[in-house]
Amino acid sequence: MDTEMIIFSGNSNRPLAEKIASYLDSALGTSVVGQFADGETRVELGCNVRGRDVYIIQSSCMPANHHIMEAVIMADAARRASAKTVNLVMPYFGYARQERKSAPRTPITAKLVADLITTAGVSRLITMELHTSAIQGFFNIPVDHLFAKPVFTSHFRKSDKMLMVSPDAGGVERARALAKMYDCGLAIIDKRRDRPNESNVMNLIGDVKGKDCILVDDICDTAGSLTKAAEALMNEGAASVRACVSHAVLSGPAVERISSSVLTEFVCTDSIPLSSEARKCSKIVQLSIAELIGKALRRIHNADSISSLFV
Numbered sequence: 450m451d452t453e454m455i456i457f458s459g460n461s462n463r464p465l466a467e468k469i470a471s472y473l474d475s476a477l478g479t480s481v482v483g484q485f486a487d488g489e490t491r492v493e494l495g496c497n498v499r500g501r502d503v504y505i506i507q508s509s510c511m512p513a514n515h516h517i518m519e520a521v522i523m524a525d526a527a528r529r530a531s532a533k534t535v536n537l538v539m540p541y542f543g544y545a546r547q548e549r550k551s552a553p554r555t556p557i558t559a560k561l562v563a564d565l566i567t568t569a570g571v572s573r574l575i576t577m578e579l580h581t582s583a584i585q586g587f588f589n590i591p592v593d594h595l596f597a598k599p600v601f602t603s604h605f606r607k608s609d610k611m612l613m614v615s616p617d618a619g620g621v622e623r624a625r626a627l628a629k630m631y632d633c634g635l636a637i638i639d640k641r642r643d644r645p646n647e648s649n650v651m652n653l654i655g656d657v658k659g660k661d662c663i664l665v666d667d668i669c670d671t672a673g674s675l676t677k678a679a680e681a682l683m684n685e686g687a688a689s690v691r692a693c694v695s696h697a698v699l700s701g702p703a704v705e706r707i708s709s710s711v712l713t714e715f716v717c718t719d720s721i722p723l724s725s726e727a728r729k730c731s732k733i734v735q736l737s738i739a740e741l742i743g744k745a746l747r748r749i750h751n752a753d754s755i756s757s758l759f760v
Contacts, residue, residue: 453500453501453502453533454473454475454501454502454504454746454750455475455478455496455498455501455502455503455504456469456470456473456475456477456478456504456505456506456746457477457478457480457494457503457504457505457506457523457527458477458480458482458505458506458507459482459505459506459507459516459519459520459523460482460516460519461507461508461509461510461516461519461722462506462507462508462510462540462719462720462721462722464719464722465506465508465540465719465720465722465737465738465739465742466506468719468737468739469506469538469739469742469743469746471739472739472740472743473743473746473747478494478495478496478498479494479495479496480492480493480494480495480496480523481493481495482519482523490515490518490519490522492519492522492523492526493526494523494526494527494530497530498527498530498531498532499530499531499532500531500532500533501532501533502532502533502534502536502750503527503532503533503534503535503536504536504538504746505520505523505524505527505535505536505537505538506538506540507519507520507523507537507538507539508539508540508541508543508720508721509539509541509542509543509544509562510541510543510698510720510721510722511698511700513543513544516543517543517562517565520537520539520566520569521565521566521568521569521571522569524537524566524569524570524571525569525570527570528569528570534572534573535570535571535572535573536571536572536573536574536575536746536749537566537571537573537574537575538575538576538742538746539574539575539576540576540577540696540718540720540721540738540742541576541577541696541720541721542559542562542576542579542580542584543562544558544559544561544562545559545579545580545581545584545668546559546580546668547559548560548580548581548583548584548587559584559587560587563584563587563588564587566588567588567589567590571590572590572591573590573591573592573593573749574588574590574591574592574593575592575593575595575742575745575746575749576592576593576594576595577594577595577596577597577695577718577720577738577741577742578595578596578597578623578667578695578696578720579594579667580667580668581619582594593745593749593755595738595741595742595745595755595758595759596626596758596759597695597718597738597741598626598627598630599741599758600718600736600737600738600741601627601693601716601736602627602630602631603736604716604734604736605631605663605691605693605716607631607632607633608661610659610660610661610688611631611633611634611660611661611663612633612634612635612636612655612657612660612661612662612663612687613625613627613628613631613633613634613635613636613662613663613665614635614636614637614638614655614657614662614663614664614665614678614682615635615636615637615638615664615665615666616638616640616664616665616666616674616675616678617637617638617639617640617674618637618639618640620665620666620667621635621637623665623666623667624637624665627663627665627693634655634656634660635655636653636654636655636656636657636662636682637653637654637655638652638653638654638678638681638682639652639653639654640674640678653681653682653685657682657685657686657687658685658686658687659686659687659688660687660688661687661688661689661691662679662682662687662688662689662690662691663690663691663692663693664678664679664682664690664691664692664693665693666692666693666694666695667694667695667696668694668695668696668698669692669694669696669697669698669699669703669715669717670698670699670700670701670703671700671701671702671703671706672699672702672703672704672706672707672710673706675692675694675707675710675712676706676707676710676711676712679692679710679711679712680710680711683711689713690711690712690713691712691713691714691715691716692707692712692714692715692716693716694715694716694717695717695718695720696717696718696720696721697715697717697718697720697721697723697727697733697735698721699721699723699724699727703727704724704726704727704730704733707730707732707733708730708732712732713732714732714734715730715732715733715734716734716735716736717733717734717735717736718735718736718737718738719735719736719737719738719739720738723735741758744758745758
């Protein structure tokens with residue numbers, strides 16, 4: 450790798466950062482990312498970054514607000530230390546579900562977070578599986594939006610009974626991409642959400658009888674919607690149901706719900722580190738995105754195209 454690249458990690462997902470650095474035959478830059486006694490974030494970069502391309506790896510997972518502050522403060526530190534470019538690698542962009550005014554007098558928080566990141570001096574954002582691709586337009590800097598499809602396709606084996614299922618209308622494009630890859634059918638669940646983290650399955654579009662269904666989603670938070678969808682598929686005659694989720698937030702009763710559900714497997718990426726409870730769950734399988742992100746960073750750093758990573 451070009452010696453002008455230097456990688457730093459915040460505290461949100463250091464194991465992923467270490468894997469990415471290892472893939473790039475590099476070492477993480479030394480830094481202090483901690484807190485003062487009153488809870489304020491303290492950052493000090495321990496390496497010379499003058500004239501270098503800085504890559505900060507930080508997901509905005511729980512606690513989201515704290516990890517976002519770490520990211521923007523690290524970016525500000527690099528910018529003030531005369532870094533050539535400041536690139537934020539945020540595999541999980543946590544406020545992506547608040548990308549529109551869903552009710553009167555509500556904010557568009559995804560846009561606010563985008564403004565914070567840009568104001569901090571970030572010159573490029575690298576992220577994965579945004580809740581909606583339109584969020585790229587919230588930024589006035591380049592955004593490289595990666596997809597987890599290459600990671601998942603290496604795990605699932607094609608079969609004649611395979612069927613991709615979107616758990617809601619908004620995720621059809623994501624499920625269709627995998628269905629096209631495997632040359633299999635597609636079904637859609639009509640889900641109605643009355644309030645956050647609560648939903649009801651209303652209708653099923655497509656024939657799932659005798660099929661090995663794979664529920665494809667970008668985020669799993671409390672797992673209520675996902676487990677209800679899996680149950681609905683089994684009630685309609687599905688042979689089996691597995692889940693394929695890019696970002697395993699898994700808050701509250703999520704792990705317990707997955708363990709007691711009809712799901713035979715819950716496959717996710719390491720964009721968010723799993724809790725100790727989740728790691729003990731036999732149904733949860735975590736795949737690493739380190740190679741995918743490593744390839745993207747190498748190509749970005751060398752000014753090469755990353756479009757082949759979308760195939």
